[in-house]
Amino acid sequence: MSDVYASRRALLRDQCAAAGSASALITRPANVRYLAGACPAGAALLVGPAEDVLFATDTPTGEPEEGRLDEHLRVAVLTTPGGDPAVAGADLAVTGGADSLAVEEHHLTVARHRALHSVAPRLRLADLGLSVEQQRLVKDEEEIACLRIAAEISDQALGELLESILVGRTERHLALELERRLVDHGADGPAFPTSVGTGPHSGRSRHRPTDRRVEEGDFLSVCLGANYRGYRCEIGRTFVIGTTPADWQIELYDLVFAAQRAGREALVPGAPYRAVDHAARSILDSAGHGEALSPWTGHGVGLEIDEDPQLAPTAMGKLDACVPVTVEPGVHLPGRGGVRIDDTLVVRPEADGGPELLTITTKELLAL
Amino acid sequence: MSDVYASRRALLRDQCAAAGSASALITRPANVRYLAGACPAGAALLVGPAEDVLFATDTPTGEPEEGRLDEHLRVAVLTTPGGDPAVAGADLAVTGGADSLAVEEHHLTVARHRALHSVAPRLRLADLGLSVEQQRLVKDEEEIACLRIAAEISDQALGELLESILVGRTERHLALELERRLVDHGADGPAFPTSVGTGPHSGRSRHRPTDRRVEEGDFLSVCLGANYRGYRCEIGRTFVIGTTPADWQIELYDLVFAAQRAGREALVPGAPYRAVDHAARSILDSAGHGEALSPWTGHGVGLEIDEDPQLAPTAMGKLDACVPVTVEPGVHLPGRGGVRIDDTLVVRPEADGGPELLTITTKELLAL
Structure with a gap:
């Protein structure tokens, strides 16, 4: 199945690039699961120009309800209690040199959007819209x-x-x-x-x-x-x-x-x-x-x-x-x-x- | 119990007024239930300067899981399929003369926030923050x-x-x-x-x-x-x-x-x-x-x-x-x-x- 997830992410990466964003941050759980094979509670997936990383607050358990994570995907577990995986994703996007990040405005709250903006003020936050939902159809x-x-x-x-x-x-x-x-x-x-x-x-x-x-x-x-x-x-x-x-x-x-x-x-x-x-x-x-x-x-x-x-x-x-x-x-x-x-x-x-x-x-x- | 809900809403109204907003729009389900007695799926509660209104997409059923709605509260059921109760709430706030509306930025998505802004462009959207959560403590x-x-x-x-x-x-x-x-x-x-x-x-x-x-x-x-x-x-x-x-x-x-x-x-x-x-x-x-x-x-x-x-x-x-x-x-x-x-x-x-x-x-x- 790993190839399936990688090619789903490649398709998304191409769509984003065409719309002017080199990277995307996925937070809607069903979309994360679709692209990564699993979605630990609260996880966020960064689909970057080079590397894709799943940010989670806890080590994924690998249990059936959570799904089986794409083994080729890098997982980063937050060490700060109360940290937001989406914010960590935006932070990495900036470190990786991205100047624009597409986010799921129909899922991200206003407060989290602000937190992303404040950790990476020079990153332009675009709207990914329902791209992943369309892909899932x-x-x-x-x-x-x-x-x-x-x-x-x-x-x-x-x-x-x-x-x-x-x-x-x-x-x-x-x-x-x-x-x-x-x-x-x-x-x-x-x-x-x-x-x-x-x-x-x-x-x-x-x-x-x-x-x-x-x-x-x-x-x-x-x-x-x-x-x-x-x-x-x-x-x-x-x-x-x-x-x-x-x-x-x-x-x-x-x-x-x-x-x-x-x-x-x-x-x-x-x-x-x-x-x-x-x-x-x-x-x-x-x-x-x-x-x-x-x-x-x-x-x-x-x-x-x-x-x-x-x-x-x-x-x-x-x-x-x-x-x-x-x-x-x-x-x-x-x-x-x-x-x-x-x-x-x-x-x-x-x-x-x-x-x-x-x-x-x-x-x-x-x-x- | 009705007096309980009315006095919870009165407390919130006072807090909002002190922070410069004459009205508040509550969307987080547990907060709606706390202030209205019940929360039909997707409902939004407008706590206005004069009147409070619960906006829902369907007539509340009155079943135990939904809670028992404060009978003194006005309920407005949306007639447009796919309509957003929060948008209807913002619309009524403007009609009622409000110039500022406090919303739950930690619950409202960026997309819904935009929709509120576009239905009522002259309404200033403030952040209610965790006021209701604090009241629930x-x-x-x-x-x-x-x-x-x-x-x-x-x-x-x-x-x-x-x-x-x-x-x-x-x-x-x-x-x-x-x-x-x-x-x-x-x-x-x-x-x-x-x-x-x-x-x-x-x-x-x-x-x-x-x-x-x-x-x-x-x-x-x-x-x-x-x-x-x-x-x-x-x-x-x-x-x-x-x-x-x-x-x-x-x-x-x-x-x-x-x-x-x-x-x-x-x-x-x-x-x-x-x-x-x-x-x-x-x-x-x-x-x-x-x-x-x-x-x-x-x-x-x-x-x-x-x-x-x-x-x-x-x-x-x-x-x-x-x-x-x-x-x-x-x-x-x-x-x-x-x-x-x-x-x-x-x-x-x-x-x-x-x-x-x-x-x-x-x-x-x-x-x-």
């Missing part, structure tokens, strides 16, 4: 392999839950059990806080589990995902509790299912982000649910659970091959509950069989 | 009551673990089980990622659980804490697995115990932060463990698990009554493991009985 096959495993783990955890007795258990307990099962199956941890919504809570996006217990006749919405080697995926399903779903439940489920399928089918290289959103949204909209919908129907995943692109009505840009995204429309009827169906897929050209579905748990309406 | 009795419950929950979760069979179980599983038990006993969630270290991992600060299994003869270090109504506490204990601890284990345990007791006994109103650190550190230092020690031996707790004060050799300042802190010295011997003992206490005057110990699980060396 299209995944290589090794990254997709991690996402595939993350999805497999998520499917397993969800599958086991479905075999257990659910009535009478609380949302919180179901969520904790799912997270335990993710780890049992090899996840480094949950990719995000697991969401379990029962009855009137079902169908809500990012619902935080409460002490409400599963009851007969409820809709049960579950959204979970594994973090595997830093890569995070997402799966969401809605079930009905008891033997026979009510008519309104079947109707609503079929509607959301149709919207989600339309969104999945719109995932082709070159499709505008908003066309994918529109494919799913318009079906819910024409059924009269437009008002209450989430502002997006999907988003990119990778080293962060919520990264570019955003599949939303005003999003600018077009899908590329090898971009993993979620498709997750849902409808929530206040007081009654609702349905949300969420998959992680990788955009692929039609010649390769179209979008690759990573989360393969059935989307039939199961009565549990 | 000394806790009122209602806050301490929450911490007391959080500590009780943590003691219960730990106590139950000790009654179960430990040999053969992995660090990850023990950590997950502890987190489940915290929630069982009424926590809103864990206060921080639970740390379980066995054998060579024991005694390490903030060790992330691995798949290593508990073995006979191991030291087992556990550090956990509950989040109760937003307030977070911490307890850490080290046990030995098997019938008889080895001599080096007893010696090391006694040493760390003596250091931790010295730290606890140094917790009196008026004591310099560094004196508390020194009390614990010097004992480990004279036994030859100085090199490998953490840069701090304790820290404040409250709405965040790691807040001011820091008990460290170079920390400036003195303890006040009603400041809750951890005392958590530890020694880790590479390859062998070590001991860490961690309590949460509230500083109290001697007339009131001295420091109030919140985490009451025994600190004898238990052989499990």
Whole structure:
């Protein structure tokens, strides 16, 4: 993997040079991990004209959650307690003769920016913008392999839950059990806080589990995902509790299912982000649910659970091959509950069989 | 509680006015929660000369994890997708006639600061600094009551673990089980990622659980804490697995115990932060463990698990009554493991009985 990190940094170095900065200072943790293989808490990565150095407050532990650091990268551990790795990076950039340093203004605080300026007053601080985030958008096959495993783990955890007795258990307990099962199956941890919504809570996006217990006749919405080697995926399903779903439940489920399928089918290289959103949204909209919908129907995943692109009505840009995204429309009827169906897929050209579905748990309406 | 939030905001307003700003914009989540009772994700609080307004991207849900919003506070939900509550706050400040706005430069990113400036170019943006963090340092009795419950929950979760069979179980599983038990006993969630270290991992600060299994003869270090109504506490204990601890284990345990007791006994109103650190550190230092020690031996707790004060050799300042802190010295011997003992206490005057110990699980060396 070491070559991968070195070539990612080389690409960034070229972009910076073209924009007039010989060096860049990366502080956003997911970006540091992308370029260095790991991100110890608070670390900063200097991508210099000659040498790249990772500044950290502590010796990296090499544990799975932290990632595996590129072994060819020099690591400098700060010796001053309370020291800021970003400031140390700026200091080295100056010592190395740089006159301009690109920083992540969307991550660096005003106070740290000032500290950089005061340690290196003659260094021009430019804005790197979202260069690294842009680079992270299209995944290589090794990254997709991690996402595939993350999805497999998520499917397993969800599958086991479905075999257990659910009535009478609380949302919180179901969520904790799912997270335990993710780890049992090899996840480094949950990719995000697991969401379990029962009855009137079902169908809500990012619902935080409460002490409400599963009851007969409820809709049960579950959204979970594994973090595997830093890569995070997402799966969401809605079930009905008891033997026979009510008519309104079947109707609503079929509607959301149709919207989600339309969104999945719109995932082709070159499709505008908003066309994918529109494919799913318009079906819910024409059924009269437009008002209450989430502002997006999907988003990119990778080293962060919520990264570019955003599949939303005003999003600018077009899908590329090898971009993993979620498709997750849902409808929530206040007081009654609702349905949300969420998959992680990788955009692929039609010649390769179209979008690759990573989360393969059935989307039939199961009565549990 | 509503009066509490209003008077916290009034105090802040007075401080700002004295520093020349008629209004302040709070973005750091724990600070928003402290002043408004709750902090929906991404919310920003405008403390204006006349009116205070909470800006959010979504209607607050009123769920426990989010906190309970001060019902007298006006809430403005943004209607533009992708809008920034902080920008909306700056916009309202200008409309209301403010010419200066104090912002949290230690939290606001450079990019958001620019966005504020561009929506309100004639508004002078000042630095609020750590005003709210300073105000949060000394806790009122209602806050301490929450911490007391959080500590009780943590003691219960730990106590139950000790009654179960430990040999053969992995660090990850023990950590997950502890987190489940915290929630069982009424926590809103864990206060921080639970740390379980066995054998060579024991005694390490903030060790992330691995798949290593508990073995006979191991030291087992556990550090956990509950989040109760937003307030977070911490307890850490080290046990030995098997019938008889080895001599080096007893010696090391006694040493760390003596250091931790010295730290606890140094917790009196008026004591310099560094004196508390020194009390614990010097004992480990004279036994030859100085090199490998953490840069701090304790820290404040409250709405965040790691807040001011820091008990460290170079920390400036003195303890006040009603400041809750951890005392958590530890020694880790590479390859062998070590001991860490961690309590949460509230500083109290001697007339009131001295420091109030919140985490009451025994600190004898238990052989499990």
